[in-house]
Amino acid sequence: MRHLYFNLVSTIILVLATSSCSTEIPENSKNIKNQVVINQQSQKDTPNDTVPVWFSSGQPNTNQLLYGFGAAKSLEKATQKALADMVQKLQVTVSTTTNFTNVTTNDKVSQKLTQQITTTTTQITIPNYKVINQSELNQIFYVEVQTNKEQTINDLKELINSNINQAQQLLTTTNNKSSLYRFAIAQQVTKNIQLINSSLRTLIILVPDSNINSQIEILNQIDNELLNLKRGLQIYVDKQNSGFFYNSLEKFLQVNNYNITDKKDLANINITLKLKDYDNKFNNNEYCIETKVELQALDDSSNQLSPKQYTIKVCSKQGRLAAIDKAVEIFYSQLNDAESIY
Known part of the structure; x- marks a missing residue:
């Protein structure tokens, strides 16, 4: 009996000990x-x-503040991706390009030229955003951008009006001017129209009941005047060599609705490309191209020559043809982003 008692006590102690360990x-x-x-x-x-x-935790939008996050190997690309993320949160899928835009406010007495950072997409424009967080880890840049919704709406309205005023004013200055001058004006007004369009789209996204009928009517008038201006320009692309960068140039001119003629005597603008300091080599199993492309625009009537250089640096592990494709894309992007191509 005593033996049974001790066994029972031992069992209870063992159970309690096991229970204690399990807790x-x-x-x-x-x-x-x-x-x-x-x-x-x-x-x-x-x-x-x-x-x-701060990047992994994210930041939800509020009624007044909009946020975006981006990561890339360069600060510029990371900022672009952050703005694209902000755009996606506005339920618009686009690609972005960042540039500096000169905005002229014309009060017919004096002109106030202000420079502001504006990111233009194929759909929307986000003016005067703020970079509120920025880090570089393991050669990757991380960026968080923020914009105030109410302030953005006011900035967009001002941006639309100032670009309308600038485009209208510039178009009145083209009479009896050189072909290169008219080409430069056409480029600037094209950028004005793009910025107006994207700003109007953004305004509609942020304020769906906005009445933009008057702005659309004026925009159509500007667009028609620009079309007439471009029709008066006949551009001859003088291919003095078989350089692959001519593909970028012709694509740029065609996309922007300029007239390209194959008859030199009918042209009022001649454009040619010259390669300077061209270098191609294999480096760390990559085919690399580094060169300067000088675009030379010649006004046929005044013989005015306007050169401008573009620097191209590119490498590809896929070989020469892939590197050439990248170089052509980079040159086209530089032409498209330039305030003036010459």
């Missing part, structure tokens, strides 16, 4: 989890991690 296991797991989380968070604050804490 401690979740606590130990919780402590380990907390340690893991804390370690991960501390690692995210160190340069060895791949993503900053």
